[in-house]
Amino acid sequence: EPEVTQTPSHQVTQMGQEVILRCVPISNHLYFYWYRQILGQKVEFLVSFYNNEISEKSEIFDDQFSVERPDGSNFTLKIRSTKLEDSAMYFCAIDRISAYNEQFFGPGTRLTVL
Amino acid sequence: AQKVTQAQTEISVVEKEDVTLDCVYETRDTTYYLFWYKQPPSGELVFLIRRNSFDEQNEISGRYSWNFQKSTSSFNFTITASQVVDSAVYFCGGVTGTASKLTFGTGTRLQVTL
DSSP states (O other), X not given: OOSEEEEOSEXXXXXXXXXXXXXXXXXXXXXXXXXEEOTTSOOEEEEEEETTEEEEEXXXXXXXXXXXXXXXXXXXXXXXXXXXXXXXXXXXXXEOTTSTTOEEEOOOEEEEEO | OOEEEOOOSEEXXXXXXOEEEOOEEXXXXXXXXXXXXXXXXXXXXXXXXXXXXXXXXXXXXXXXXXXXXXXXXXXXXXXXXXXXXXXXXXXXXEEESTTOOEEEOOOEEEEEEO
16 A cells, blocks of 8 residues: 555646645654656655655745645645646655655646646 | 765566665765655655664565665665566665655666566
């Protein structure tokens, strides 16, 4: 059984629209991460989240992005006004409780901005 | 800042050949963790191994083996007797500090043919 799931698996949206990507860990975790991978490129860090606060973010994570845990379990990434260049695979990751400092990735959400 | 270099963009081998994927991780920190992930055509990121900077013992898991040499900052990955199912993009990455961002290399695409 996967430790983390992501919904939706694929999202198509129009430029300028808001999207919310969801990450659902199977059990309690302390650290959450979002990464993105533009097609054919490397995986890039966006943001890390600990104790209901952002602990670190990259230059990519600008004001158009936000993260939260609205109900204490789901972990969401919101893009307020999508741009064409936001088209990518977005991965949620968690630190495995059983293995210190080991990041386990969800299956990803493919976001296509038209 | 950390830097991960995977100099090999693409490697093509015939099934049953051995293949080594190179990775160089550069950081000023003395404590860090190194990782390898596999990304098959389906797109998910599959965790393969984590090593810490104090453990230079080689590790073997079935047909996979890893060689970490701190003196050269290299963390190479060898697949013995490659199979078609090994065809994927392999990413090397590193983490410095506790629950910190994972910095990925650009990946090596491995194509195993019959």
